[in-house]
Amino acid sequence: xxxxxxxxxxxxxxxxRVGVGIVLKPxxxxxxxxxxxxxxxxxxxxxxxxxxxxxxxEALASRSxxxxxxxxxxRRRLRRIGGRRVGxxxxxxxxEFWERYLRxxxxxxxxxxxxxxxxxxxxxxxxxxxxxxxxxxVLGEVEALLDSVRSERELxxxxxxxxxxxxGSAFEVIVASGKNSSIPHHTPAGELDTSCVIVDLGARxxxxxxxxxxxxxxxxxxxxxxxxxxxxxxxxxxxxxxVAGATAGDVDRAAREVLREYRLExxxxxxxxxxxxxxxxxxxxLSRGSRMVLREGMVVTVEPGVYxxxxxxVEDMVLIGKRPKLITSYRK
Amino acid sequence: xxxxxxxxxxxxxxxxRVGVGIVLKPxxxxxxxxxxxxxxxxxxxxxxxxxxxxxxxEALASRSxxxxxxxxxxRRRLRRIGGRRVGxxxxxxxxEFWERYLRxxxxxxxxxxxxxxxxxxxxxxxxxxxxxxxxxxVLGEVEALLDSVRSERELxxxxxxxxxxxxGSAFEVIVASGKNSSIPHHTPAGELDTSCVIVDLGARxxxxxxxxxxxxxxxxxxxxxxxxxxxxxxxxxxxxxxVAGATAGDVDRAAREVLREYRLExxxxxxxxxxxxxxxxxxxxLSRGSRMVLREGMVVTVEPGVYxxxxxxVEDMVLIGKRPKLITSYRK
Numbered sequence: 001x002x003x004x005x006x007x008x009x010x011x012x013x014x015x016x017r018v019g020v021g022i023v024l025k026p027x028x029x030x031x032x033x034x035x036x037x038x039x040x041x042x043x044x045x046x047x048x049x050x051x052x053x054x055x056x057x058e059a060l061a062s063r064s065x066x067x068x069x070x071x072x073x074x075r076r077r078l079r080r081i082g083g084r085r086v087g088x089x090x091x092x093x094x095x096e097f098w099e100r101y102l103r104x105x106x107x108x109x110x111x112x113x114x115x116x117x118x119x120x121x122x123x124x125x126x127x128x129x130x131x132x133x134x135x136x137x138v139l140g141e142v143e144a145l146l147d148s149v150r151s152e153r154e155l156x157x158x159x160x161x162x163x164x165x166x167x168g169s170a171f172e173v174i175v176a177s178g179k180n181s182s183i184p185h186h187t188p189a190g191e192l193d194t195s196c197v198i199v200d201l202g203a204r205x206x207x208x209x210x211x212x213x214x215x216x217x218x219x220x221x222x223x224x225x226x227x228x229x230x231x232x233x234x235x236x237x238x239x240x241x242x243v244a245g246a247t248a249g250d251v252d253r254a255a256r257e258v259l260r261e262y263r264l265e266x267x268x269x270x271x272x273x274x275x276x277x278x279x280x281x282x283x284x285x286l287s288r289g290s291r292m293v294l295r296e297g298m299v300v301t302v303e304p305g306v307y308x309x310x311x312x313x314v315e316d317m318v319l320i321g322k323r324p325k326l327i328t329s330y331r332k
Numbered sequence: 333x334x335x336x337x338x339x340x341x342x343x344x345x346x347x348x349r350v351g352v353g354i355v356l357k358p359x360x361x362x363x364x365x366x367x368x369x370x371x372x373x374x375x376x377x378x379x380x381x382x383x384x385x386x387x388x389x390e391a392l393a394s395r396s397x398x399x400x401x402x403x404x405x406x407r408r409r410l411r412r413i414g415g416r417r418v419g420x421x422x423x424x425x426x427x428e429f430w431e432r433y434l435r436x437x438x439x440x441x442x443x444x445x446x447x448x449x450x451x452x453x454x455x456x457x458x459x460x461x462x463x464x465x466x467x468x469x470v471l472g473e474v475e476a477l478l479d480s481v482r483s484e485r486e487l488x489x490x491x492x493x494x495x496x497x498x499x500g501s502a503f504e505v506i507v508a509s510g511k512n513s514s515i516p517h518h519t520p521a522g523e524l525d526t527s528c529v530i531v532d533l534g535a536r537x538x539x540x541x542x543x544x545x546x547x548x549x550x551x552x553x554x555x556x557x558x559x560x561x562x563x564x565x566x567x568x569x570x571x572x573x574x575v576a577g578a579t580a581g582d583v584d585r586a587a588r589e590v591l592r593e594y595r596l597e598x599x600x601x602x603x604x605x606x607x608x609x610x611x612x613x614x615x616x617x618l619s620r621g622s623r624m625v626l627r628e629g630m631v632v633t634v635e636p637g638v639y640x641x642x643x644x645x646v647e648d649m650v651l652i653g654k655r656p657k658l659i660t661s662y663r664k
Contacts, residue, residue, distance in 0.1 A: 038516075038517030038519075039516075039517065039602075054601070054602070055601040055602075056515075056516045056517060056601045056602055057517075059514075059515060060515065088427060090426065090427050090428040090431065091426050091427075091428040092426060093426065093427045094422065094423050094424060094425065094426060094427065095420060095422050095423075095425045095426065095427055095429070095430045095439070096422040096423040097427070098427045098430075099422065107427070153496065153497065154497055156496060157492075157493050157496035157497040158493065160489075160492050160493060160496055160501075161489050161490065161492060161493035164485065164488060164489035164492055165485065165486055165489040169492075182391075183388075183391060183392070184370070184371075184388045185370030185371065185388060185389075187370075269386070269387040269388045270371075270386070270387075270388055
């Protein structure tokens with residue numbers, strides 16, 4: 001699969017009359033070659049593509065089938081890259097990289113690689129689903145621990161263990177309880193207050209991430225039921241708009257409109273979701289006003305949340321199609 | 333402490349006649365303000381510094397004492413940054429950031445922030461030492477598990493749990509055993525081969541990282557003793573050069589020279605070590621030929637390794653002073 005992608009990417013470059021594309025982002029290198037760098041590495045996209053790798057990565061890279069060049073000094077090697085017109089990942093390559101190696105040349109975006117990555121193929125969907133299964137399983141184990149574990153950190157540590165024992169963890173598990181739940185990216189700390197517990201976790205299977213959030217309440221009283229119902233309804237409305245042809249902004253608006261009816265819109269502090277795959281957050285972003293058109297085969301999260309005296313967030317992964325298809329659907 | 337640092341940084345800017353410094357790197361923002369962003373945020377360094385934050389980070393940022401501006405659209409806000417001469421973190425800000433917001437202006441490096449960070453103050457050393465204590469404790473627990481755990485992944489997952497239960501984990505734990513140990517950044521997978529097991533782990537305490545590596549062998553036969561002895565001797569020689577006034581390159585050379593005597597130099601695939609603090613890898617890098625002069629108060633790792641049919645790496649943290657001072661010293 002990577003080899004086909006590599007050819008398509010080289011075709012794209014030619015169409016744009018770019019002499020050489022300089023790929024630095026590990027996920028893009030992996031997507032195009034099957035080699036996931038563990039140290040600094042460069043994929044030179046040109047007629048005869050090649051991987052520039054550190055001695056540490058020689059063994060891994062040489063399994064890719066792409067020509068490998070072991071580099072002792074990247075500074076010296078990168079200065080030798082020729083061409084009047086070069087492609088870079090504009091949002092990933094640093095200003096310094098450009099200043100040092102590319103100043104004075106025409107610079108073209110390699111954004112089409114991340115556009116390719118938006119639509120998942122069969123093998124990618126298999127891995128994403130496998131990753132989602134692990135996340136759901138761990139979420140179940142975490143839920144079962146709620147009445148016995150005493151601190152947020154302990155619960156998060158257990159969740160990390162369970163994710164890593166099965167596969168890998170895609171990002172630091174969030175456990176935010178009681179008033180901490182009103183901080184969207186709270187770092188686990190303090191006692192576990194089971195009146196309201198946000199658990200946000202994801203697995204990683206063969207480099208592909210999953211991402212799921214549930215908000216639990218063992219007591220279920222106070223403002224919790226009202227906030228929870230509003231968020232669930234907002235999520236349902238947003239998921240319904242996850243169809244090919246809708247825009248990312250449509251999905252975001254659907255969630256926001258429901259929360260407005262509940263007078264909770266100003267407590268919804270982030271966007272409605274994001275694409276997911278090799279990165280936990282990738283294109284398309286489901287953000288306010290986005291005109292990006294959703295296409296069949298994209299995978300996104302849908303995660304409205306409200307953050308008041310308590311926070312509630314519910315997040316699932318959805319495959320875009322003629323109808324939305326839930327990839328996660330954890331319920332006790 | 334952050335406030336003093338902020339003032340020093342603003343002084344530096346003035347000395348360089350820079351109107352505004354645009355700080356994007358979370359570790360630098362934290363170092364200067366005490367606010368650790370959980371979403372995209374910007375510190376504007378100027379006479380009246382301010383933090384631009386997403387609504388998600390409003391609560392956290394407002395505890396910092398720096399003026400906070402909640403931003404709904406960073407695109408719009410960043411276009412309004414004025415000044416003919418601006419400072420950026422050249423190695424962190426993307427080409428796209430420059431192209432979108434700064435093209436046509438004079439761009440000056442904010443590298444002095446990371447230079448400030450190299451020399452640790454008392455509070456930073458306290459946290460680094462606390463982080464090192466956690467790492468050593470977990471390493472001991474991991475060593476005790478070697479003869480009962482059956483897979484690399486299970487051992488790594490247990491280590492992550494132990495690190496996170498105590499504090500936090502600074503990076504993904506590496507467990508590389510048997511022939512996998514010959515891959516410096518191996519991803520844990522497969523059976524645990526206790527003839528040779530590299531364990532590389534680090535804790536995070538109040539945002540400060542530790543990093544320690546040991547190579548264990550339960551059988552202790554074959555080439556292991558020879559490789560191990562060479563690496564230990566190389567490490568000892570390198571640590572001896574960790575004194576104020578020596579260069580980073582001197583430390584690297586000391587390790588390399590010992591390994592050359594053992595005819596193992598070409599199996600030493602990486603540099604000898606790196607600064608550590610808010611980032612696991614930060615300045616100074618102990619790499620070949622570096623002329624960076626070591627100063628009292630810097631903290632570095634010293635981690636020679638050889639990778640042949642088996643790999644051996646030993647890593648400790650050292651505080652630079654008139655004499656080198658070990659921050660980690662785990663031995664069973």
